Amino acid sequence: MLPSFRYVRPRTVAEAVKALAAEGARAHAGGTDLLGCLRDGVFDAKSVVSLSGLADLKGISATKDGGLRIGALTTLAEVARHAGIAKGWPALAQGAAAAASPQLRNQGTLGGNLCQRPRCWYFRGDFDCARKGGEICYAVEGENTYHAVFGGSGCYIVHPSDTASPLVALRATVKVVGPKGVRTLPVEKLFVLPEVDHTRETVLAPGEVLTEVLLPPPLEGGKGHYRKVRSRGAWDFALGGVALALSVKDGKVASAGVVLSGVAPTPWRVPEVEKLLVGKALDAKLAAEAAELAVKGAEPMSGNDYKVPLVKGAVEEALLALA
Amino acid sequence: MTDLLYWLQGPVPETEPPKAEMPPWGETKVVGKPVPRVDGYERVSGSAVYPLDFALPDMLHAAILRSPHAHARVKAIDTSAAEKMPGVRAVLTAFSPGADVPWYRSRGRFYSKLFDERVRHEGDEVAAVAAETRAQAFDALKAIRVEYEEFAFVLDPREALAPDAPLVHDGGNRYGEPARYERGDLAAGFAAADVVVEGTYSTACEIHAPMEVHGSVAKWDGNRLTVWDSTQGVFVVQQTVAAALKLPLANVRVIGHYMGGGFGSKLEAGKYTVIAALLAKRTARPVKLFLTREEVFLNAGNRPANTMKVKIGAKKDGTLTAIEFSSIGSGGAYPNGADTSFLATDLYTCPNVAAVDENVAINAGRARAMRAPGFPQGAWALEQAMDELARKLGMDPVALRLANVPRVSQRRGNLPYTSTGLAECLSGGAKAFGWETTREKRKDDGPIRKGYGVAAGMWGYGGGPPATVVVKLYADGSVNVNSGAADIGTGTKTVMAQTVAEELGVPLEKIQIEHADTGTTQYSGPSGGSKTVPSDMPAARAAAIEVRTKLLAGAAEELKVPVAELKLDGNDVVSTKDPAKKLAVTAVPALQRNQVLVGVGTRGPNVEGKVISMFAAHFAEVEVNVRTGEVAVTKLVAAQDSARVMNRLTFECQVQGGLVMGLGLGRTEERVLDRQTGKMVNANWHDYKIPTALDVPAAQEVLSADLVDTECNTAGAKGVGEPATIPTAAAIANAVRDAVGLRVHDSPITPPKLAALLAAAGKKG
Numbered sequence A: 001m002l003p004s005f006r007y008v009r010p011r012t013v014a015e016a017v018k019a020l021a022a023e024g025a026r027a028h029a030g031g032t033d034l035l036g037c038l039r040d041g042v043f044d045a046k047s048v049v050s051l052s053g054l055a056d057l058k059g060i061s062a063t064k065d066g067g068l069r070i071g072a073l074t075t076l077a078e079v080a081r082h083a084g085i086a087k088g089w090p091a092l093a094q095g096a097a098a099a100a101s102p103q104l105r106n107q108g109t110l111g112g113n114l115c116q117r118p119r120c121w122y123f124r125g126d127f128d129c130a131r132k133g134g135e136i137c138y139a140v141e142g143e144n145t146y147h148a149v150f151g152g153s154g155c156y157i158v159h160p161s162d163t164a165s166p167l168v169a170l171r172a173t174v175k176v177v178g179p180k181g182v183r184t185l186p187v188e189k190l191f192v193l194p195e196v197d198h199t200r201e202t203v204l205a206p207g208e209v210l211t212e213v214l215l216p217p218p219l220e221g222g223k224g225h226y227r228k229v230r231s232r233g234a235w236d237f238a239l240g241g242v243a244l245a246l247s248v249k250d251g252k253v254a255s256a257g258v259v260l261s262g263v264a265p266t267p268w269r270v271p272e273v274e275k276l277l278v279g280k281a282l283d284a285k286l287a288a289e290a291a292e293l294a295v296k297g298a299e300p301m302s303g304n305d306y307k308v309p310l311v312k313g314a315v316e317e318a319l320l321a322l323a
Numbered sequence B: 001m002t003d004l005l006y007w008l009q010g011p012v013p014e015t016e017p018p019k020a021e022m023p024p025w026g027e028t029k030v031v032g033k034p035v036p037r038v039d040g041y042e043r044v045s046g047s048a049v050y051p052l053d054f055a056l057p058d059m060l061h062a063a064i065l066r067s068p069h070a071h072a073r074v075k076a077i078d079t080s081a082a083e084k085m086p087g088v089r090a091v092l093t094a095f096s097p098g099a100d101v102p103w104y105r106s107r108g109r110f111y112s113k114l115f116d117e118r119v120r121h122e123g124d125e126v127a128a129v130a131a132e133t134r135a136q137a138f139d140a141l142k143a144i145r146v147e148y149e150e151f152a153f154v155l156d157p158r159e160a161l162a163p164d165a166p167l168v169h170d171g172g173n174r175y176g177e178p179a180r181y182e183r184g185d186l187a188a189g190f191a192a193a194d195v196v197v198e199g200t201y202s203t204a205c206e207i208h209a210p211m212e213v214h215g216s217v218a219k220w221d222g223n224r225l226t227v228w229d230s231t232q233g234v235f236v237v238q239q240t241v242a243a244a245l246k247l248p249l250a251n252v253r254v255i256g257h258y259m260g261g262g263f264g265s266k267l268e269a270g271k272y273t274v275i276a277a278l279l280a281k282r283t284a285r286p287v288k289l290f291l292t293r294e295e296v297f298l299n300a301g302n303r304p305a306n307t308m309k310v311k312i313g314a315k316k317d318g319t320l321t322a323i324e325f326s327s328i329g330s331g332g333a334y335p336n337g338a339d340t341s342f343l344a345t346d347l348y349t350c351p352n353v354a355a356v357d358e359n360v361a362i363n364a365g366r367a368r369a370m371r372a373p374g375f376p377q378g379a380w381a382l383e384q385a386m387d388e389l390a391r392k393l394g395m396d397p398v399a400l401r402l403a404n405v406p407r408v409s410q411r412r413g414n415l416p417y418t419s420t421g422l423a424e425c426l427s428g429g430a431k432a433f434g435w436e437t438t439r440e441k442r443k444d445d446g447p448i449r450k451g452y453g454v455a456a457g458m459w460g461y462g463g464g465p466p467a468t469v470v471v472k473l474y475a476d477g478s479v480n481v482n483s484g485a486a487d488i489g490t491g492t493k494t495v496m497a498q499t500v501a502e503e504l505g506v507p508l509e510k511i512q513i514e515h516a517d518t519g520t521t522q523y524s525g526p527s528g529g530s531k532t533v534p535s536d537m538p539a540a541r542a543a544a545i546e547v548r549t550k551l552l553a554g555a556a557e558e559l560k561v562p563v564a565e566l567k568l569d570g571n572d573v574v575s576t577k578d579p580a581k582k583l584a585v586t587a588v589p590a591l592q593r594n595q596v597l598v599g600v601g602t603r604g605p606n607v608e609g610k611v612i613s614m615f616a617a618h619f620a621e622v623e624v625n626v627r628t629g630e631v632a633v634t635k636l637v638a639a640q641d642s643a644r645v646m647n648r649l650t651f652e653c654q655v656q657g658g659l660v661m662g663l664g665l666g667r668t669e670e671r672v673l674d675r676q677t678g679k680m681v682n683a684n685w686h687d688y689k690i691p692t693a694l695d696v697p698a699a700q701e702v703l704s705a706d707l708v709d710t711e712c713n714t715a716g717a718k719g720v721g722e723p724a725t726i727p728t729a730a731a732i733a734n735a736v737r738d739a740v741g742l743r744v745h746d747s748p749i750t751p752p753k754l755a756a757l758l759a760a761a762g763k764k765g
C-alpha cells in the first residue's frame, strides 16, 4: 500500500527545486522505481514532486561541440532506439536496451535510472539494514549472491543501473540544478561509495534535480559495447557486466573507457585496464590480459565468488567483440 | 484444515456405475479436434469476472497481519488503536469469538489454529482487519501492536533432524516415520551390477506464483454463507469452511467460475476464506479478502526443496539390477507432502529397489501440492543419475531407457498398465528432436557449447470416481452441461462441451457450461492431479448418452419405429432404414412435454487389476557460454503419452506450459531464505525469477504418442497437465552436462552456479 503524500506538479525547474528542498519531498519522473519503494515501505514521502511538466528536462538535441544533450525525462526506450545514440555512443544505447523490460523502458527515464535506489533485497525488504539507518549490513553474513565484490564497506549493494556504466565509460556529464544554482559534474562523480556515505547513492543534495545528461562528441575511430550477464533474459539486473568506449587509431587503442557494472556500489571504473589497452592492438591475448586485470583485487563475499570468473568472461568477450 | 488432496486418502469414493454401455469412441467428430476455448473471448477480452474482480454493494475489505519472524510466540497483542482507526469495522485475533478454529490437519492431528499464538514461519497469521477500504485495512494492520518472544529457528531439513535442532512442533521435527519402500534384494542387485553410479542431487524450493492471487469474497444471508473463491475445487472449500464454522454443508455455497491459475496451491481452502467469513459475520457486511503478491510467496504453498541420493547398478547391456534412492524434504512449518521416490521405484524395470522418503518440519512456509508434487524433483535426481549411467556404460541415454521400459507397475503389485507409451515417447521424441543427427553435427570449440539431453517421466494417477455431471437438453435444442469441476485455465469447459457435442451432435455454440458452484452443480473433486479429464469427461459422456437415449425413445414412439433403428443426426432423429422417417429434435414430444430432457452421468470405478499412468520423454538443446556460465535453452521437444488427446489446442497449451514451468525449476526459480532471520528475501516477482518469454525457446515442439487406451476410462484419455512438467528440468540438466562436461547437481542452473563450477574446473573458451 502506498503511504499518503502530497502531490505537487511544478511548471518550472525553479518551482521544482523549491518543492524538492522541503523535508520528505521525492522527485517523481517515470515512477517505476519511486512507487515501488513507497509501496514496499523502503522509505516514506511527505510530498511527491512530479517532474513530468518540466519542458527543460525533455528532448534529445545536438550540442555545439558535436556532442549530445539528453533531457533527464527521456525514457530508456527513447535512448535505446535513438539512431544518433546507437551510432555515436553505442554503449549507452545498448545499456538502455539491456535494462529491465519493454514496459519499464517505456516508462522509466534516464534521469530516474541514474538516481534509482539499489535493489539489494535486504534494503528493499523488511530488514532494518545499514543503508536504511540500521546497524548492520545483512549481506555480510547472509544471502549475498548478488552483492558487491568491489568497493563495499559497511554496505555491499551493487549499483543497479545499466546506463550508468556506459555513461562513465563515455565520460559523460550531468547537469544538476539546485537551490544553490547550476552545476555540471562527470557522471563518475555523481555516485557515492559506502565508505563516504552508506545511506545514499548520489551526491545530489536536497532540492537538486538532474536535468540533463551531456555526451561528449563521438571519438574518432570510436567503438562501444555494453555486455550484461543476467540470470534470465529480461527483467533482471546485471550479475556482472562491462561498458566499453574505445577509440582506435592506426590499429591501436587510442583511448579507453572500461567500466564494470553489477560488481560494486557504484559503476566500477577500472583505470588499470584502460591504461593497459591504450597504445596496443586489441587482440585475443590483450583481451584475456585485460579481463584478468579487470577483476584483480576483487573481494568476493561468501556467496558471490562466481562474479570473478563471470565478469572476467564478460570483459574478454566484450573486448573481442570490438577487436 | 484437512489434508484432502486430489488423490484422496482413505477409501475410494464411489459414484454408481453409468447406466448405459459406453463403447470406446471410434472416429470422433468433435473430440480431439483443435477447438478454441468456449470461453476464450471472455477470458481474453477481460469480460470474464474472476474472484479478484468481484465486488458487491456494501462490501468491506480485509487484510491479514502476519508474523515478521520465522519462529516466535505472541506474548501480547493490542488492537485498541487499530479498532479506532477510520473505516475499521472489525479486528479479529485468536481471542475473538469463533476464531478458535483448528487448522492444518494431518494423520488425525491438528498442528495449528487459524491464529496460533506460536508462529512458526514468516507469514503465519496473527490477526485480521476488515475496513471500508483496502488502504484503511492495511493502515490498521500497522497500528496493531504485537509483542513477540522470538525463538531459534531451523530452515534446512537436514539440520532439522540434528539432536539440538530447534523444535518446530513439540514432539519432534519429523512428520511421521520415514516412508520406506523395498522390493527384491538390494545388496544382491548391486553385487550383480557391472557398473554402479551414485550421486546426490537437490532441487530448490519453488513457489506456484499463479497470476491471480489467492482470496475470497464472503457474504452471509442469515445462516447461509456464500463464498466466491479463487479455487481449484469448490467442494473442498465448502467442506473446510463448513467444518471450520460448524455449519451444515448445505449452508455453504462456494462459487469458483473463473480463476486465474493455481498449479496445486488452490487445491485446498485457505485460512483467508474462513477469516473473510468470520469478518463478514461480525460486521454483517460482505467481505473481500485477497492476499498480496508477497503473501502468496510467503504463505500460499510451495514445491518443497528436496535433497536426494541415488545409486543405480546395471549390467553392461544396460539392464538395471538395483536402485537405491533416499530423499529428504520438508512440508514446511506445517505438514504436507515432500516425498519424491515414486519415479525411482516405478519408471524403469528393476528387480531390486529400496527407497526412503523423509519429511521434516522447518520454519518456513508450508508446502502445497505443486504440479506433479514430488515428481519433477524425483526426475531431477533419477534422470540425471540415468544419464551418468549411460555415460559410464558408453550407451546412448535414449537406448538405455528403452532397454528398461516397464510393462507392469512394479510399485503397484506388478499390475499391467492400461497403456504405456514410454517407449513411444522416447523413440518418437528422439526422432522429432533429431537426437541422432543433430548431436553428430556439433562442434566442440569456441566459447558457446551446445549440448543435448533427454529425460523421461511418468505420472501415477489416472483419475476416478466420484464425479457426477448433469446434461439438460432444452426445448429449443440448446444444451446445458452442469458439473462441479473447476476450469483452472486448462480448458475443462471446452473439453466437456466437446464431449457432450460428440454424443448429442449439437454444435458447440448451443452448449453452455454451468460449473464450479456447490449450490447448483454436481460433486466433482478439485481440479488437480491431471485427473479432471479422466474423471469428469466419462461422467459428461454418460449424461449426454442418457439424454440421447431418452430423445431416441421419445422419437421412436412418435415415429413408430424401434429405437434401435434410430440415430441422432444433427438437428434430427432419423431412421437408419428409411431416411424419410425423421423428426426434428425439437419436435420430439417427450422434450416438448417436459420442456427439458435431463441426463445424469456418473464416473464408474476404474478398471480392476490394471494401473493407469501417463508417460513422457523430454528432449532439450542448450547453449552454454563457458566464459560467463550463461545457459540458453534453445530447443525443447516434449513427447507425451496421455492416450487420447481430447483437444489438440488445450493439449498443446498444457504441454507448453509444463515445459515452461519445468524450465523454471531447471533454470531460474528458487525461494531464498535469509539464514540470519529465516525471512524470505525474494518474495516478489522480480527477485523470484519466473522464466520470461526470452528464456523460453522459440522451438518448443509437442508430440502425442496417440495410443488407443480403451481401458483407462470411457473417454480413453489419461490427462496431461502434470506429466508435461516432470522431466523437463532433468533434460535441461543433462543437456548442460553434455555441453560442458560438468554436472550441476543442484537446481536451478544459474550463471552464478555454472560460472563458479566452470572456473573451478578451469574451463575456458
Ligand SMILES: Cc1cc2nc3c(=O)[nH]c(=O)nc-3n(C[C@H](O)[C@H](O)[C@H](O)COP(=O)(O)OP(=O)(O)OC[C@H]3O[C@@H](n4cnc5c(N)ncnc54)[C@H](O)[C@@H]3O)c2cc1C
Pocket: A026, A027, A028, A029, A030, A031, A032, A033, A034, A035, A036, A051, A072, A076, A098, A099, A100, A101, A104, A107, A108, A109, A110, A111, A112, A113, A114, A115, A116, A117, A160, A161, A162, A163, A204, A208, A209, A210, A211, A235, A236, A237, A238, B686
Ligand atoms: C522490476 C524492475 C527491473 C528493473 N531492471 C533494471 C535493469 O535491469 N537495469 C536497470 O538499469 N534498471 C532496471 N530497473 C530500474 C528502472 O530502469 C528504473 O526504475 C527507471 O529507469 C527509473 O526511472 P523513472 O523515471 O521511473 O524513475 P522514478 O521512479 O521516477 O525515480 C527514481 C528515483 O530517482 C529520483 N529521480 C528521478 N528523476 C530524477 C531527476 N531528474 N533528478 C533527481 N532525482 C530524480 C526519484 O526521486 C527516485 O528516487 C528495473 C526496475 C524494475 C521495477
